[in-house]
Amino acid sequence: MNLQTVKQRFGIIGNSASLNHALKTAIQVAPTDLTVLIVGASGVGKESFSKIIHSLSGRKHQNFIAINCGALPESTLYSELFGHTKNAFTGATTERKGYFESLNGGTIFLDEIGEMPQRLQQFLLRVLEHGEFVKMGSNKVEKTDVRIITATNINLLEAVKKGKFREDLYYRLSTVPIKVPLLKERPMDIHILFRKFASEFAERYKTDPIRLDEKAQLLLENYSWPGNIRELKNIAEQISALSETKLVSAEELLEFIPNALNRNLPALTNQSNKSSDNSSFYEREILYKFLYEMKKDLGDLKSLITELAQTNNLQMPNPTTHSNPSTLSSIPTFNSQDQKDFEQNEYDNSFDDEHNKTSPIIINTPSTSGNKFSDVEEIEESLSIEDMEQELIKKALTKHKGRRKEAAKELGISERTLYRKIRQYEIDS
Ligand SMILES: Nc1ncnc2c1ncn2[C@@H]1O[C@H](COP(=O)(O)OP(=O)(O)OP(=O)(O)O)[C@@H](O)[C@H]1O
Ligand SMILES: [Mg+2]
Known part of the structure; x- marks a missing residue:
């Protein structure tokens, strides 16, 4: 045979x-x-x-x-x-x-x-x-x-x-x-197996099979699958039963395989020279994709900060023109030109601008005393995007009295993403 x-x-x-x-x-x-x-x-x-x-x-x-x-x-x-x-x-x-x-x-x-x-x-x-x-x-x-x-x-x-x-x-x-x-030794088979399990599930429960978008496929193919085909089958069934959409994104997939990213990225350095193995190609590919996504997220985050600053009447310095913003009197009033400069500089400097990393962000909460700077709160900027993100989420939640739907809307992210991030950062809400 x-x-x-x-x-x-x-x-x-x-x-x-x-x-x-x-x-x-x-x-x-x-x-x-x-x-x-x-x-x-x-x-x-x-x-x-x-x-x-x-x-x-x-x-x-x-x-x-x-x-x-x-x-x-x-x-x-x-x-x-x-x-x-x-x-x-x-x-x-x-x-x-x-x-x-x-x-x-x-x-x-x-x-x-x-x-x-x-x-x-x-x-x-x-x-x-x-x-x-x-x-x-x-x-x-x-x-x-x-x-x-x-x-x-x-x-x-x-x-x-x-x-x-x-x-x-x-x-x-x-x-x-x-x-x-091992399943991870044959990455090209992973998606076909997933599709098979998804269609078996759909047939059993008389529904349409779920599918994965391109990024989700990459994530699936790069996960280490310690439980091999049995684990893949379980995941495919779980997603088939619980997913709200038929086209599953990488973000949603991560809710079912929370370790999908952690487990694979460290392997990159070990495997980057193995050109004979398809998996190193996939690993590079996914790393690029995630870096790209991260950069996009960073951009979104920066627009958000600007938008929040505007809607809440907050003061923000132009990081390039105020090398020592702790001198509060030197902070000009935030205007639309400043905002443009700020955005422009942020994008130009992207990840690697040392100056950008070390400049503190100054948030000026509106004052009732009439003095524009009397209630100024100075916060040392953390180097971590995650810290900033957490801070914004907390602020949005407080502003909307813990109502996630409105907080998510204000942050410009989906409710599901907000929920995931609340869990990820263990934010009390
Ligand atoms: N190539 C394959 N195509 C489709 N399904 C498969 C394939 N190989 C295994 N499976 C399915 O994966 C599941 C696990 O397979 P199996 O029980 O044979 O694993 P095992 O190696 O015996 O594991 P263990 O050591 O834990 O007993 C089963 O549901 C099996 O039907
Ligand atoms: Mg067995």
């Missing part, structure tokens, strides 16, 4: 080289009776691989069972796998067949094999080498013909070195290793 047919039949989405390589190995090894070790982190799709191998093997009409070796205590796992006799232990009122007996001719998938207790590892080795096992409480050696597929999300060789996993079993199991790649 060829690769495309297998993908269609088993609902495997993706076309990256590492995934295709793993699938080809599975297809090749399926018709043999060889033991397979599927290696990969949690959620990459190891179980899907075990089902593919069984279904493409000569045992496909026989039974298949998946057992999680990490989920059961040693004695329970022993009796599940090998069975027990009547009275083998207190409460064993009847004889029980284990899976190696009842699945004779079929396939057993032993998931999390690295968690298998040492004593059982020895019995498993006996099944693998001689096709023999003994029920708990019995002396009789029985025969079985079961194909064993195993999977692990830990480094088994490390476990061998630490004495936690038998070396002989390790070599016996890893006759044919299949490495299932």
Whole structure:
């Protein structure tokens, strides 16, 4: 069976080289009776691989069972796998067949094999080498013909070195290793997988599937996906259920994956030289986009400050003409020409103007005493845009007595953005 047919039949989405390589190995090894070790982190799709191998093997009409070796205590796992006799232990009122007996001719998938207790590892080795096992409480050696597929999300060789996993079993199991790649190692598959999960959800609930805008796609492709496909599926379902719009923006996506930015940006410096990897291209791309957005935000913020200053009759100095604005008497009245100069200078100087960074902003609150400068409040400008933003948000909220809708309108941002920022800055509102 060829690769495309297998993908269609088993609902495997993706076309990256590492995934295709793993699938080809599975297809090749399926018709043999060889033991397979599927290696990969949690959620990459190891179980899907075990089902593919069984279904493409000569045992496909026989039974298949998946057992999680990490989920059961040693004695329970022993009796599940090998069975027990009547009275083998207190409460064993009847004889029980284990899976190696009842699945004779079929396939057993032993998931999390690295968690298998040492004593059982020895019995498993006996099944693998001689096709023999003994029920708990019995002396009789029985025969079985079961194909064993195993999977692990830990480094088994490390476990061998630490004495936690038998070396002989390790070599016996890893006759044919299949490495299932991490989702972040195949960024080109991420969006297709998302679309698949979104349309499955839409079909189930009879709605239109959600889509991601360009920036949201980039964000999705650059996230590190520690939970791999399982995490992606959960996120796609959450957004499908909770999103207010069908076209999801990066901003909205961030509400569902709050770590999406933090986790990837530090990796940029490490990976910027790997031209062979598509992901560095995507990372650069997203960094540019976010820098651009940040610059736009900064522009908006500056217009906002100006607008706020105007509507509230606040005084603002021209940073280029007042190198020492702490001398209050030197501050001229704010007029429209000053505002133009201010805007012009701000834009020209953008991020890197040292002077710009160190000049304090002076806000003149309207005075009731008639003296224009008597209630002047001097604030050392923080170097951080975030601090300024927080300050404006607090002021807008106070002005509108905590009414977010009006505060957001005044700030020129959406209510949703305001809500996110209130949470981000932990502002009491
Ligand atoms: N290539 C793929 N295309 C579409 N869906 C996939 C693909 N691979 C895995 N899935 C889906 O992702 C989810 C996680 O897969 P699976 O349970 O096989 O992961 P796993 O590697 O066994 O994880 P764990 O180590 O935590 O048991 C499942 O819902 C599975 O159907
Ligand atoms: Mg699994």
